[in-house]
Amino acid sequence: MSGTRSDGTPSEKPVIVSAINASIVESWDDIHTAPVTGSGKGYFSGTVALSTNSLTATSSELRDTTRGGQYTINMLNKTTGGSVFTDSNNAWGTGTLGTTADQQQTIGVDAQYGTAVTWDYYKLVHGRNGIRNDGKGAYNRVHYSSKYNNAFWQDSCFCMTYGDGDGVTFNPFDSLDVAGHEMTHGVTSITAKLVYSGESGGLNEATSDIFGTAVEFYANNPNDPGDYFIGEKLYKSGTSALRSMIQPSADGVSADCYYATLGSLDVHYSSGVANHFFYLLAEGSAPNAYSSIGSKTCIAGNTRVASGGAAAPVVTGIGRSKAEKIWYLALTGYMTSSTNYAAARVATINAATALYGAASAEVAAVRTAWSAVLVN
Numbered sequence: 001m002s003g004t005r006s007d008g009t010p011s012e013k014p015v016i017v018s019a020i021n022a023s024i025v026e027s028w029d030d031i032h033t034a035p036v037t038g039s040g041k042g043y044f045s046g047t048v049a050l051s052t053n054s055l056t057a058t059s060s061e062l063r064d065t066t067r068g069g070q071y072t073i074n075m076l077n078k079t080t081g082g083s084v085f086t087d088s089n090n091a092w093g094t095g096t097l098g099t100t101a102d103q104q105q106t107i108g109v110d111a112q113y114g115t116a117v118t119w120d121y122y123k124l125v126h127g128r129n130g131i132r133n134d135g136k137g138a139y140n141r142v143h144y145s146s147k148y149n150n151a152f153w154q155d156s157c158f159c160m161t162y163g164d165g166d167g168v169t170f171n172p173f174d175s176l177d178v179a180g181h182e183m184t185h186g187v188t189s190i191t192a193k194l195v196y197s198g199e200s201g202g203l204n205e206a207t208s209d210i211f212g213t214a215v216e217f218y219a220n221n222p223n224d225p226g227d228y229f230i231g232e233k234l235y236k237s238g239t240s241a242l243r244s245m246i247q248p249s250a251d252g253v254s255a256d257c258y259y260a261t262l263g264s265l266d267v268h269y270s271s272g273v274a275n276h277f278f279y280l281l282a283e284g285s286a287p288n289a290y291s292s293i294g295s296k297t298c299i300a301g302n303t304r305v306a307s308g309g310a311a312a313p314v315v316t317g318i319g320r321s322k323a324e325k326i327w328y329l330a331l332t333g334y335m336t337s338s339t340n341y342a343a344a345r346v347a348t349i350n351a352a353t354a355l356y357g358a359a360s361a362e363v364a365a366v367r368t369a370w371s372a373v374l375v376n
């Protein structure tokens with residue numbers, strides 16, 4: 001069954017296969033053309049190189065045949081249809097938002113760039129050949145609906161969709177961390193298959209935040225430097241973010257520390273505990289470049305808000321690179337659809353043991369970081 005939520009987000013069961021998508025994929029297979037390097041000006045990403053597809057001497061399209069054929073569609077503010085962006089001189093976007101054809105491409109540049117960086121991250125860091133590990137790229141739909149404040153991944157079309165945002169509070173929704181977040185839902189859906197409700201749902205969301213953040217760091221783009229916030233580029237104010245991994249409770253609803261009924265929170269809030277774990281494992285609890293006050297750890301009896309203080313455990317980070325490898329192996333090698341927080345602790349200890357040895361400092365750090373968010 002499929003339908004539409006009140007805010008315009010499609011809802012559907014994973015067994016549905018999109019006839020619309022199938023027709024788009026087939027039409028691409030008939031085109032025999034050459035990859036070329038184009039230049040893009042994104043709203044978030046600035047000036048970036050894009051691998052595009054030359055159709056004729058005066059026409060290219062926003063399709064990357066060097067990365068699984070991933071492409072970007074302009075939805076023209078509708079919820080169905082749309083067509084792949086094309087351009088006459090292979091110079092895409094203006095870096096600004098607006099209604100001219102070149103300005104409409106600007107958000108397409110960010111989406112296509114986000115897909116390319118995510119592809120490279122998974123391939124070069126984890127040896128994963130595309131989201132499904134089959135060499136096939138996903139596609140993007142931008143300018144979806146009108147003033148739509150969200151982005152979403154759908155397994156049925158193997159695609160990401162991004163709204164333009166309302167233009168008042170929100171920017172368009174295709175910042176790099178959000179792109180990495182959405183595509184990681186695709187990775188999770190064919191690896192651990194974490195059910196999207198209860199504690200496993202929180203772990204599913206956290207996995208997307210963890211690798212969305214990893215992608216942002218991997219890009220090393222001065223226009224969007226790596227950090228431990230999700231969606232910090234989405235706010236017009238420039239002073240907010242959707243979520244913090246350093247102190248998840250900063251949003252007023254997410255949990256910093258585990259408690260027995262955590263699983264009854266929305267999955268975007270129960271993710272906080274695993275996001276907090278990942279931050280502590282990577283960076284530790286002390287003040288650093290990402291947080292002038294550090295990340296408060298938890299003491300028993302405290303639930304949503306981290307406490308810190310003398311009684312709370314001190315965590316020494318092992319670095320983002322090792323933390324990413326541990327989470328990725330846990331996701332792809334040890335977690336299952338019903339993994340809950342206690343089982344995630346076991347899965348990451350198993351992954352760290354496989355990577356670094358049972359007596360390693362990395363395994364000890366995984367234990368300490370989980371205990372610091374009250375997962376024992």
Ligand code: ASN
Nearest residue numbers: 150151152153181182185
């Ligand atoms: N952006 C949201 C997410 O990826 C969309 C949703 O609520 N499913 O989690």
Ligand code: ZN
Nearest residue numbers: 181185205208
């Ligand atoms: Zn998500």
Ligand code: CA
Nearest residue numbers: 177229230231
């Ligand atoms: Ca970020």
